Each structure stands twice: as structure tokens, then as C-alpha cells.
Amino acid sequence: MSARVLGRPRPGPDEAAVVASPLDLDRARRAGAGEPAAQAWLVMELLPSVRRITRVFLKSSADADDVAQLALLAILRSAASYRGEASLATWGRRIAVRTALKYVRARRQREALIAGDESAADDVPASSPGRPAEALPRHVREYLDELPEAQAEVILLHVALEHTVDEIAEMTEVSRDTVKSRLRLGIEALRKQVRQDIAVGRRRSA
Amino acid sequence: MKPVKLASDEERWVALVAASGRGEVITPEDAAFLRQQEEADPQLAEEAALWAEIARLGAPRGEAGELDDGEIAARVLGEIEGERAPAPPSAQPFSAWRTRPRTRRRVAGLVAGFAFAAALGAFAATVANTRFRGPERPIEGLDAGPPSPALTGAPPKPVEGVAPPMPVEVVAPPKPVEVVAPRPPPKPSEAPAKSADELLGDAQAALAAGRAEEAISTYQALLARYPGSTEARAALVSLGRLSLSGGSAASALGYFDRYLSSGGGALGIEARYGRIQALQQLGRAGEAQAAIDDFLARHGDSVYATRLRERR
Structure with a gap:
């Protein structure tokens, strides 16, 4: 519910919940040890945030569902190594983001190698419910696609998933300054694209 | 005010x-910031979408x-179970549908260990419907005592650092935030008196x-505590917004009306805009339209006016 704003003091997920609750830690360990009930609990606990992450990064619902499952499997397989150094939710989000980024990057590489890959046809723009069609000249995914991959990732992580610069730096394994630079450049580029479209009166086709 | 310059x-x-x-x-305050920025640079409103x-x-x-x-949960749990035990011959391996997104939809339900996943799916549904008021509440069958043999098939292992079992509290699914009648302020002996400004800061x-x-x-x-203060008047608008987001449109309308009937102020735009949203949520279309007309007459150049016109 909080509006997470750069440049303003605000607690990030890690600051807000640095230490996991004893119960969460125990349940995660038991899930890591293969206890089915604990595994089921862990999956249901993290499922909403994992699905949100994969919907942000994947255009087609089928891919988003697939990657959500891959991320949850990665979480279950990593559960034994969970030390409670961050909240369970934060830990799970990190794994899900890394899984999604890995999938998206691998897919882009494949598509770059195989011109006309039919899987690209699956990339129908994903709509948000209730979104007014006339609000933007083009679909938001089209604008993001025009950005360099690294800038688009940072924009999605920060604006759509509300991660801080520090969290993004850790997830994407680049420096904090690089994240800030990508964020600034990405915002500038997106604003420029939208303004240009509006200026020429371009309207999204139905 | 200058257009947005600072990063x-x-x-x-x-x-x-x-x-x-x-x-x-x-x-x-944030709403006022948005309005200031968008009034200084009207193109910002077009970018907002x-x-x-x-x-x-x-x-x-x-x-x-x-x-x-x-x-999804059943598939994942079936897959993870399949890693411990060989999948039955009829089961569809996870890797098959993972690499063939179209095909895997036709074989939905044939994931490894279907019966196991179904059992755990039922458990998971129970967990999903079990809301606990804090992270420290054990869940029956998970924390309170050993897991069901039907789920584990193995004796429970010792658990470290777990709080003593507590009664399970199963409550209704999450509800929208409801704004109820104001609570009485704490007695002076319970907490030091805070100023209106401090309370506003705490709330924010x-x-x-x-x-x-x-x-x-x-x-x-x-x-x-401070019904006539400027801070309390600002709180009316905040409570209206919170009520709106919590699905309590009637409460929201009451708060916005209270603010506007007390003479309005710097947050008049937000209150009138919120009032429109509340009326629309309540299905009072005629009043909402009248409120929109009134809003456009008063604040025709505002960012909200642009949004209202776009929705027409």
C-alpha cells in the first residue's frame, strides 16, 4: 500500500523485516527437508508474489504460468538453504525475480538466433483489467520493448515491482550507480517516446 | 512553479x-505534489497512464x-514429489510441458504424482483459507504437533526454535479495510498527549x-482530539481515500462531504474528485454526473478534469 519513492526515506522490505520469524524459518527448513505439508505451505505463502513477478516480466499468460512454476520449484529446492537473513517474502521474491530474468534473457537470446521464431507469435500484449484502451497511444509493452533490455528490467523491477535501487543492484548483479543510471535513462526514454507519440497524434489501433 | 527538473x-x-x-x-500531501507537478507541466498528466x-x-x-x-500449486508440488519418487508410467513429466507450452495445456492434470498433488492441493487450500493474525501463529497440522502421516508418510523430525503450540485461529477471508466509527482517544494516563501535527505525521x-x-x-x-484543527480536516480527506480503497464508498462519501461542508480548503480538489469516485462506486450515477459537472466547472484546468473527460 505504500508508495515507494526514490529519494525519500522509506523502509525497504529488507529493512522492514530483516529477520525471519522463527515459525517461517522452521517451516522453510522443513520444506527444504522434503516435508510435504511444509512444502505446500511455502508454495501457497509465496504464490501471489511469485505470480505477480512473472506476470510483470512475461507477456503471455502461458509463459507467466510456466515461469511461476519454475520459480516455485527453485524456491522449494532452495528452501533448505534459507537462513532467515531476510524475510521469507523477500527471499522468495529474489528467487522469483532471478528465475524470471534468466528465462526472459535466455528466450531473447534464442529469438535473436532464430529469426521468425514462432514462439514470438505467443507474445500477445497482456492487458490489465479495466485499463482504458485510449489512455496510451500504444500498448505499454511496445514502449518497454523499445528500451534496451537492461533499462526495461530496471524499470519493471522498480516501478512495477517496487524494488529499491539496492535490491535491484543485488538481483541484477550490477552496481547501485549502474541501476540508478539505467533507471534515469529508462524513465527519460519512455517519457520521450510517449510525448513523441502524443505529439504526432498517434493512436493505438483497436 | 517550475516544471519538473530534479531527478x-x-x-x-x-x-x-x-x-x-x-x-x-x-x-x-502526495496528491498535492502530483497536482503541482502536473499543473506545472501539463504533459505529465498525459504520461501518467x-x-x-x-x-x-x-x-x-x-x-x-x-x-x-x-x-499451479498442485503442479509444483507434484513435480517436487516426483523428484523424490519415480513418476508413474502414465504421468506427464514436468519437463515436457515446461518446454512445450502449447502441448502442456492439453495434458493439464497429467502431472507427476497427480494423486499426491491433489491431496496436497486440498491441504494448500486449507492453508490458503486460514488467515492468522501474525507470523507467529502456528497452523494446525503444520506447526502444532507432527504433520499428518497421510501427508508425510514419515515420522516427524525434531523441530527447533518453534513456539509452543497455540490454538488455531481460522478467520474469514481478508476483507476490505473498513472504516468504522472513530475510536475514543486514549486516556491521558495511557499515552502522552500528542499534538495534531504529530498524530498526522504518525498516521502518514x-x-x-x-x-x-x-x-x-x-x-x-x-x-x-482536535476536531477543529487543520490537520483533522486533512485527515477527513485521507480517511475518505482509505475508505474508497477499502471498498467502503458510503464511508468515503461521508468523509469527503464533511470536509467540503466545513468550508473546503487546499484539498478541495481531492475531496471533490474522491466524492465523484464514491458516488460512482455506490451506483448513484445521476449524482456522480452532477458532481462531475460541478468539478469541471470549478477545476476545469486540473489534472483530474483531464482524467474525468477521458472517461466520458
């Missing part, structure tokens, strides 16, 4: 528009082919931290 202002504006796009409540749409990319899409949570901090219920009770305490 921090630009990023703050983007973050606030995104939060608004997700349906989050923003404080009156971009950031709001990016912010909503993680929302459920409502597409027919999208799997529901239970199906709670809101920023995502503690909506605490923010509501603090705003209400502010109203009760």
Missing part, C-alpha cells in the same frame, strides 16, 4: 503515479488460459509503511 521530483512523481495506478492510497499501466503489469489478467493458483508514516488500519485509527484519533 528526485521526477522519480517521486513516477512512483506516486505508479502507486496510484495500483490502486494504492496516497496521502493528501504509462506509469500506471507499468505498475499494473503484475495484476491478474483474467485471460481464459491463465491457470488458477490451486492448479503508518500509511507509508502499509499499515492502513493503524493509519485509520490514528487519523480517527486526530479527528476526535
Whole structure:
């Protein structure tokens, strides 16, 4: 519910919940040890945030569902190594983001190698419910696609998933300054694209 | 006021528009900041849709082919179980549908260990419907005593660092935040008296931290203790917004009306805009249209006016 704003003091997920609750830690360990009930609990606990992450990064619902499952499997397989150094939710989000980024990057590489890959046809723009069609000249995914991959990732992580610069730096394994630079450049580029479209009166086709 | 120049202002504006796009409540101060920025640079209002749409990319899409949570959980749990035990001959291996997204939809339900997944799916549904009021509450069958033999098939292992078992508290599914009648302020002996400004700051901090219920009770305490203060009047608009986001349109309308009937003020635009939203949520179309006409007559150049015209 909080509006997470750069440049303003605000607690990030890690600051807000640095230490996991004893119960969460125990349940995660038991899930890591293969206890089915604990595994089921862990999956249901993290499922909403994992699905949100994969919907942000994947255009087609089928891919988003697939990657959500891959991320949850990665979480279950990593559960034994969970030390409670961050909240369970934060830990799970990190794994899900890394899984999604890995999938998206691998897919882009494949598509770059195989011109006309039919899987690209699956990339129908994903709509948000209730979104007014006339609000933007083009679909938001089209604008993001025009950005360099690294800038688009940072924009999605920060604006759509509300991660801080520090969290993004850790997830994407680049420096904090690089994240800030990508964020600034990405915002500038997106604003420029939208303004240009509006200026020429371009309207999204139905 | 100059247009947005500072990166921090630009990023703050983007973050606030995104939060608004997700349906989050923003404080009156943040709303005023948005208005100032968009009035200084009217093109910002046209860009707002971009950031709001990016912010909503993680929302459920409502597409027919999208799997529901239970199906995804069952598949994952079936797969992880299949890693411990060989899959039955008839089962569809996870890797097959993972690499063939179209084919795997035709074989939905044939995941490894289907019976096992179904059993755990039922358990997971129980867990999903079990809301506990804090992270320290054990769940029956998970924390309170050994897991069901039917689920584990193995004796329980010792558990370290777990709180003693407590009664399971199963409550109703999550409800929208409800704004109820103001709570009486604490007695002087219970807590040191805080100023109106301090209470407003506390409420805003709670809101920023995502503690909506605490923010509501603090705003209400502010109203009760300092009903004639400027801070209390600002709290009316905040409570209206919180009520709106919590689905309590009638309460929201009451708060906005109270603010406007007390003479309005700097947050008049927000209050009138919120009043329109409340009337629309209540299905009072005629009154909502009248409120829109009144709004456009009063604030025709505002950012909200642009949005209202776009929705017509």
C-alpha cells in the first residue's frame, strides 16, 4: 500500500523485516527437508508474489504460468538453504525475480538466433483489467520493448515491482550507480517516446 | 512553479503515479505534489497512464488460459514429489510441458504424482483459507504437533526454535479495510498527549509503511482530539481515500462531504474528485454526473478534469 519513492526515506522490505520469524524459518527448513505439508505451505505463502513477478516480466499468460512454476520449484529446492537473513517474502521474491530474468534473457537470446521464431507469435500484449484502451497511444509493452533490455528490467523491477535501487543492484548483479543510471535513462526514454507519440497524434489501433 | 527538473521530483512523481495506478492510497500531501507537478507541466498528466499501466503489469489478467493458483500449486508440488519418487508410467513429466507450452495445456492434470498433488492441493487450500493474525501463529497440522502421516508418510523430525503450540485461529477471508466509527482517544494516563501535527505525521508514516488500519485509527484519533484543527480536516480527506480503497464508498462519501461542508480548503480538489469516485462506486450515477459537472466547472484546468473527460 505504500508508495515507494526514490529519494525519500522509506523502509525497504529488507529493512522492514530483516529477520525471519522463527515459525517461517522452521517451516522453510522443513520444506527444504522434503516435508510435504511444509512444502505446500511455502508454495501457497509465496504464490501471489511469485505470480505477480512473472506476470510483470512475461507477456503471455502461458509463459507467466510456466515461469511461476519454475520459480516455485527453485524456491522449494532452495528452501533448505534459507537462513532467515531476510524475510521469507523477500527471499522468495529474489528467487522469483532471478528465475524470471534468466528465462526472459535466455528466450531473447534464442529469438535473436532464430529469426521468425514462432514462439514470438505467443507474445500477445497482456492487458490489465479495466485499463482504458485510449489512455496510451500504444500498448505499454511496445514502449518497454523499445528500451534496451537492461533499462526495461530496471524499470519493471522498480516501478512495477517496487524494488529499491539496492535490491535491484543485488538481483541484477550490477552496481547501485549502474541501476540508478539505467533507471534515469529508462524513465527519460519512455517519457520521450510517449510525448513523441502524443505529439504526432498517434493512436493505438483497436 | 517550475516544471519538473530534479531527478528526485521526477522519480517521486513516477512512483506516486505508479502507486496510484495500483490502486494504492496516497496521502493528501502526495496528491498535492502530483497536482503541482502536473499543473506545472501539463504533459505529465498525459504520461501518467504509462506509469500506471507499468505498475499494473503484475495484476491478474483474467485471460481464459491463465491457470488458477490451486492448479499451479498442485503442479509444483507434484513435480517436487516426483523428484523424490519415480513418476508413474502414465504421468506427464514436468519437463515436457515446461518446454512445450502449447502441448502442456492439453495434458493439464497429467502431472507427476497427480494423486499426491491433489491431496496436497486440498491441504494448500486449507492453508490458503486460514488467515492468522501474525507470523507467529502456528497452523494446525503444520506447526502444532507432527504433520499428518497421510501427508508425510514419515515420522516427524525434531523441530527447533518453534513456539509452543497455540490454538488455531481460522478467520474469514481478508476483507476490505473498513472504516468504522472513530475510536475514543486514549486516556491521558495511557499515552502522552500528542499534538495534531504529530498524530498526522504518525498516521502518514503508518500509511507509508502499509499499515492502513493503524493509519485509520490514528487519523480517527486526530479527528476526535482536535476536531477543529487543520490537520483533522486533512485527515477527513485521507480517511475518505482509505475508505474508497477499502471498498467502503458510503464511508468515503461521508468523509469527503464533511470536509467540503466545513468550508473546503487546499484539498478541495481531492475531496471533490474522491466524492465523484464514491458516488460512482455506490451506483448513484445521476449524482456522480452532477458532481462531475460541478468539478469541471470549478477545476476545469486540473489534472483530474483531464482524467474525468477521458472517461466520458
